Amino acid sequence: MIKKYFLFLLVINFMSCAELQEVVNQLPESTTGISNTQIAEGLRAALDQGIDKQVTKLTQTDGFYKNDLVKILLPEELQKVDKALRDIGLSSLADEGLKVLNRAAEDAVSTATPIFINAVKGITFADAKNILLGNDDAATRYLAGRTESALYTEFHPVINNSFKKVGADQIWSNLINKYNNIPFTSNVNPDLTDYVTEEALKGVYKMIAVEEKDIRTKYTSRTTDLLKQVFALQD
Known part of the structure; x- marks a missing residue:
């Protein structure tokens, strides 16, 4: 028995890291009995909970506009428009312009949740x-990396x-017509639909990440047996 043990150590010593990893990958599941498939199901459940609990907040009035984490601000190109309009006494119109960008995102997320x-x-x-x-947002970043392009199209x-x-x-x-008519300003014609689409998607992923972090760090946020079982592995 002792000879077999030393022979095993000798073989391990001459194996490359890649070969050793291959051996490890073929070992049985840990004593927890949780498979890679179950872990994947737990990660999906966490992301689903993020949509259900956090993304739905974005669909409410002021869900974007009064949420500092995701509030859509003006793109750099339009900041000069905002300033110029305020300088000539059109602050209320400038405020409304910012608000409706966020209103559009709130309405769109409500429609697009499925x-x-x-x-x-x-x-x-x-x-x-x-x-x-x-990391605390690893599943969300994985989701974003594999879905953002397709989700943008939809x-x-x-x-x-x-x-x-x-x-x-x-x-x-x-707003833009008024700005473009101000003397000595260069005309702007931004693609606001493109800009708000990108910003709204960032907001959705950010709020999913908020819930993922809660599930990872707070036992009380693990609302199902699956979430408790899976995320206990990273505690």
């Missing part, structure tokens, strides 16, 4: 254990419709 839910269902966690043991027309629904297109057309 898009995010389907994205979570369709995601495959190839390395669920490493994601589980990663979300853009929703934002466009919401712009019309809340009157943002008319308000900003008025």
Whole structure:
């Protein structure tokens, strides 16, 4: 028995790191009995809870506008528009312009929530254990990296419709026309639909990450047996 043990150590000593990792990967699951598939299910459950608990907050009135984590501010190109309008006494119109950008995002996220839910269902966690043991927002960043481009394509027309629904297109057309008519200013014609689409998506991922961190750091946020079982592994 002792000879076999020393022979095993000798073999290990001459194996490359890659070969050793391959051996480790083939070992049975840990005594917890939780498989990679179950961990992946737990990660999806955490992301789903983030959508249900945090992203739904964004769909309420002022969900973006009064949330400092995700409030959509003016792009750099329009900051000069904002300042110029305030300088000529149109502060209330400038305020309304900022507000309707956020209103469009709030309306769009409400309409598009099923898009995010389907994205979570369709995601495959190839390395669920490493994601589980990663940073507080590792699952959210993984989701963003694999869905953001496709979600942008689906979300853009929703934002466009919401712009019309809340009157943002008319308000900003008025704002930009007034600015462009101010003497000695260079005309602007920004693609606000594109900008708000990107900012709204960032806000959605940020709020999902908020809930993921809570689940990772607070036992009370693990609302199901699956979440308790899976995230106990990273405690």
